Amino acid sequence: MKIAVVGTGYVGLVTGTCFAETGNTVTCIDIDASKVESLSKGKMTIYEPGLDVLFERNRKENRLLFTTNLAEGIKDAEVIFLALPTPPGEDGSADLKYILGVANELGKILDHYAVIIDKSTVPVGTSEKVHAAVAANAKVDFDVVSNPEFLREGVAVDDFMKPDRVVIGTNSERAKVIMEKLYAPLVRQGNPVIFMDERSAEMTKYAANAFLAMKITFMNEIANLCEKAGADVDNVRRGIGTDSRIGKRFLFPGIGYGGSCFPKDVQALGKTATEYGYDFKILKSVMLVNDKQKTKLIPRVKEYFGGELKGKTIALWGLAFKPHTDDIREAPALYNIKALRRAGAKVVVFDPEATANVRKEIGKKVKYAKSPYEAVEGADALMIMTEWPEFRTPDFEKLSAALNNKVIFDGRNLYDLTEMRTLGYDYYSIGRED
Ligand code: UGA
Numbered sequence: 001m002k003i004a005v006v007g008t009g010y011v012g013l014v015t016g017t018c019f020a021e022t023g024n025t026v027t028c029i030d031i032d033a034s035k036v037e038s039l040s041k042g043k044m045t046i047y048e049p050g051l052d053v054l055f056e057r058n059r060k061e062n063r064l065l066f067t068t069n070l071a072e073g074i075k076d077a078e079v080i081f082l083a084l085p086t087p088p089g090e091d092g093s094a095d096l097k098y099i100l101g102v103a104n105e106l107g108k109i110l111d112h113y114a115v116i117i118d119k120s121t122v123p124v125g126t127s128e129k130v131h132a133a134v135a136a137n138a139k140v141d142f143d144v145v146s147n148p149e150f151l152r153e154g155v156a157v158d159d160f161m162k163p164d165r166v167v168i169g170t171n172s173e174r175a176k177v178i179m180e181k182l183y184a185p186l187v188r189q190g191n192p193v194i195f196m197d198e199r200s201a202e203m204t205k206y207a208a209n210a211f212l213a214m215k216i217t218f219m220n221e222i223a224n225l226c227e228k229a230g231a232d233v234d235n236v237r238r239g240i241g242t243d244s245r246i247g248k249r250f251l252f253p254g255i256g257y258g259g260s261c262f263p264k265d266v267q268a269l270g271k272t273a274t275e276y277g278y279d280f281k282i283l284k285s286v287m288l289v290n291d292k293q294k295t296k297l298i299p300r301v302k303e304y305f306g307g308e309l310k311g312k313t314i315a316l317w318g319l320a321f322k323p324h325t326d327d328i329r330e331a332p333a334l335y336n337i338k339a340l341r342r343a344g345a346k347v348v349v350f351d352p353e354a355t356a357n358v359r360k361e362i363g364k365k366v367k368y369a370k371s372p373y374e375a376v377e378g379a380d381a382l383m384i385m386t387e388w389p390e391f392r393t394p395d396f397e398k399l400s401a402a403l404n405n406k407v408i409f410d411g412r413n414l415y416d417l418t419e420m421r422t423l424g425y426d427y428y429s430i431g432r433e434d
Contacts, residue, residue: 012083148205154324169201223431233431258321318386
């Protein structure tokens, strides 16, 4: 099949590369000429484990092409994916200017039937708006389909190639046949392709992310209560997760969810609810609790140092909003850096992948270490912000030799309480006795 993908950001590049891998010829289109040049030369523009191998293979096979020219990119394409940014506007609603701008252009240049697919996370009703924007100038037949993505950063290739399900919103039989053919190689194990109307597909994406954000937030509240009630959230998590109605995944408490999706999507769904005159109370609580959770450890750090952080050096392990990504959007680490600096502390940070992005954002406000042990050298305390695997089994002897105090504030519950006690650490984590 000949496929066009408009937008070579995270979703676009994963979508394009993975569909090339299943034997299609994919042209990715972006207005950013420097990006297109890098990608054409084989230089990846994002960090995503496993994507580089597929990218290289398909580029060499000439199945993965890049251009800045929309008309050239969509030539003969049976399907055209729109994977464009939908940044939150000032009022929290998703800004559709990029998507509708391209839709408008498409109407003018489309010279054959194509299925235009909304891959970006867009509010309910967007398919209709895209349809109208294309139709304004269209000379040929076309369909607009909603096909939300459920990719997690860090495991996006696996999520794409082995999806739990594929959701497709369309009432067009013609589009349905094409979409079925497109996804057939990815659902051979029998995972469902679920067809529905466009509005339901758009709502499904928001409902999924909001539900997951709520699940995490619920566990964070249980953790907060466990601390007060003398229970251990790790036991509670195992105790409830084995109930198949609840499920084991996404029950890990911590310092809040971050990233480019959950915060934005929860906010946008709240905005949609308001627009339709519905007071979505749970969403409001989720946002409030998560905001507070991010800096939950700061009062404990202050308390440990007798209320005064001036002159103290705090080492931070982890900057990315989660492991296996260099993405720092809405990362809890950034909020903690801000709070620590506001309280007068010096901050030294280490992250295996995200350092360059943090440097771009906050420059010299913190010191950047080249290794986890360099970060703690002479520091007064260690805080853990991201559960990178390399932080899970540190050399505790080396750690205590480097730190001024044997104290760890762990926002991701990496260590065993008994072991930490035996090692003589003051160890503070989330929802467990200290
Ligand atoms: C999320 C969804 O999981 C994807 O299905 C969706 O496609 C994507 O958003 C999107 O809308 O594009 P992602 O933002 O990559 O994916 O990250 P997640 O792995 O879902 O983690 C989100 C946040 O929740 C992270 O900050 C993570 O640390 C936190 N989290 C996750 C917890 O605090 N506890 C958990 O048990 C799980």
